[in-house]
Amino acid sequence: MTDSKKLLIEHFKQAVLVCRNGEKVLKGDDMKNVALMEEDGDNGISIVIDSNGLIEAVDYDAKIQEKYNNTKFDNKINAKGKCVVPGLIDGHTHPVWVGDRVHEFAMKLAGATYMDVHKAGGGINFTVEHTRSASEDELFLPFKERLERMLHCGTTLVECKSGYGLNVSTEIKMLKVIERAKRELPIDISSTFCGAHAVPKGKTAEEATEDVISVQLPQIVELMKNGELQVDNIDVFCEKGVFNTEQTKKILNAGVEAGLAINFHGDELHPTKSAELGAELNAAAISHLEEISDDGIVAMASSGTIAVLLPTTAYILRLKHPPARKMIESGVAIALGTDFNPNAFCLSMPLTMHLACVNLHMSMNESLVAATINAAASLNKSDTHGSLEVGKVGDLVIIDAPKWEHLVYQLAGHGHVIKHVVKKGNIVYTKP
Ligand SMILES: N=CN[C@@H](CCC(=O)O)C(=O)O
Ligand SMILES: [Zn+2]
Numbered sequence: 001m002t003d004s005k006k007l008l009i010e011h012f013k014q015a016v017l018v019c020r021n022g023e024k025v026l027k028g029d030d031m032k033n034v035a036l037m038e039e040d041g042d043n044g045i046s047i048v049i050d051s052n053g054l055i056e057a058v059d060y061d062a063k064i065q066e067k068y069n070n071t072k073f074d075n076k077i078n079a080k081g082k083c084v085v086p087g088l089i090d091g092h093t094h095p096v097w098v099g100d101r102v103h104e105f106a107m108k109l110a111g112a113t114y115m116d117v118h119k120a121g122g123g124i125n126f127t128v129e130h131t132r133s134a135s136e137d138e139l140f141l142p143f144k145e146r147l148e149r150m151l152h153c154g155t156t157l158v159e160c161k162s163g164y165g166l167n168v169s170t171e172i173k174m175l176k177v178i179e180r181a182k183r184e185l186p187i188d189i190s191s192t193f194c195g196a197h198a199v200p201k202g203k204t205a206e207e208a209t210e211d212v213i214s215v216q217l218p219q220i221v222e223l224m225k226n227g228e229l230q231v232d233n234i235d236v237f238c239e240k241g242v243f244n245t246e247q248t249k250k251i252l253n254a255g256v257e258a259g260l261a262i263n264f265h266g267d268e269l270h271p272t273k274s275a276e277l278g279a280e281l282n283a284a285a286i287s288h289l290e291e292i293s294d295d296g297i298v299a300m301a302s303s304g305t306i307a308v309l310l311p312t313t314a315y316i317l318r319l320k321h322p323p324a325r326k327m328i329e330s331g332v333a334i335a336l337g338t339d340f341n342p343n344a345f346c347l348s349m350p351l352t353m354h355l356a357c358v359n360l361h362m363s364m365n366e367s368l369v370a371a372t373i374n375a376a377a378s379l380n381k382s383d384t385h386g387s388l389e390v391g392k393v394g395d396l397v398i399i400d401a402p403k404w405e406h407l408v409y410q411l412a413g414h415g416h417v418i419k420h421v422v423k424k425g426n427i428v429y430t431k432p
Pocket of ligand 2: 093
């Protein structure tokens, strides 16, 4: 009697493992060299995914055929001439909301800045109004569609924030909608409480800080205790005119006391010494960092805090880009995120990787590392995600091209280039 496995993918041309020796994060020159296997003449490469959806073997066809000769597979894919990369990981999104902001895109194209729109009552506060009055079902449906579109772009693990409630009932509603997606969709989610995403109308920043710490967080902790919510990270928008460094520190510390990992917005529109603060607090990750200081770079390199860079933000808002090269050369680990939100409507990691290459001057290898193992590390998940190594989840993307780089090179071409997306050994998307 032979045991059966979930999936065999065979005969492919390149397997981009990303890591080979269980590395949890890649920095500096190590971001340049992704671990890769190439077919050897007629001997292609195969991957076996076991009945639990974990990677059991990655090797040349001949070796796999010999070892698994008598094994039954639920599914087989002949990937001759194709390439395989790990499932992509989106390190930063705001995907739970209703009420688009296409009108604001027009305003920004006409010259308004992000803060002009925000101060005029638009921006986050516009989305808050719509999201507060939506039911859980009304929030879930567009969220589900967005997650499905992310999956079709190759994303198999995504960080999802609350933050369009700014009061306890709507923040909890958003986090519950995220829990429902975890149950119903074949995508892994790292859930982030971002009750300090903006100062709600009618409150000062000081009052909002107090509300997040003394009202919102304790109720979320109760729901975590009784199993209704499973929240992973705490986030704050640390920015001039939003939450200052002192307020940010208080909220992040309260999050840590509640058992959450620090993963916050900082140094985006103005320098706020967010990088220095995150390093001091041993943050898992800081996002944006367009305005990071030289001291901030040094501090993040020594604390090991991951920089989640969001090239769509600077692109859409015509801001200066974060100094990715300087950060990489100084030893800061870089991850990437789409920053999907009503201001930056981008669900595609391949497009984000392309922008990172062109605008942040990253190489394609660096962009893949940033979209896999380093993004996993920013979510404390690089033990299980982010590379094609034995024992990790069987999440991968099969690329219909002779080199994996076509995923990045073909600008907005992911719909054509991605043939299959596999989540835990299940084929969850096949190009029509
Ligand atoms: N900067 C703060 N938060 C978002 C924007 C959210 C919004 O505008 O709705 C970001 O990461 O870009
Ligand atoms: Zn954001």
